[in-house]
Amino acid sequence: MKLKIIKLLLLLLIISITASSQEKIVYITRTGEKYHLEHCSSLRRSKIKITLSEAIKKGYEPCKRCNP
Numbered sequence: 001m002k003l004k005i006i007k008l009l010l011l012l013l014i015i016s017i018t019a020s021s022q023e024k025i026v027y028i029t030r031t032g033e034k035y036h037l038e039h040c041s042s043l044r045r046s047k048i049k050i051t052l053s054e055a056i057k058k059g060y061e062p063c064k065r066c067n068p
């Protein structure tokens with residue numbers, strides 16, 4: 001019985017990790033071709049919130065400075 005509960009909890013944990021990694025938030029700028037983490041200095045001019053998967057889908061590349 002206990003083992004079943006542990007398995008269920010593990011499954012829930014895996015689901016939540018997968019879901020959160022898909023919804024990782026990054027930031028793009030109006031003119032740039034890179035996506036950034038929130039604190040990156042490249043985001044001073046403009047800062048557009050976007051999910052990581054959406055940024056990759058649109059052809060953005062990771063910033064070398066903040067390494068998202």
Ligand SMILES: [Zn+2]
Pocket residue numbers: 035036037040041042063064065066067
């Ligand atoms: Zn950056």
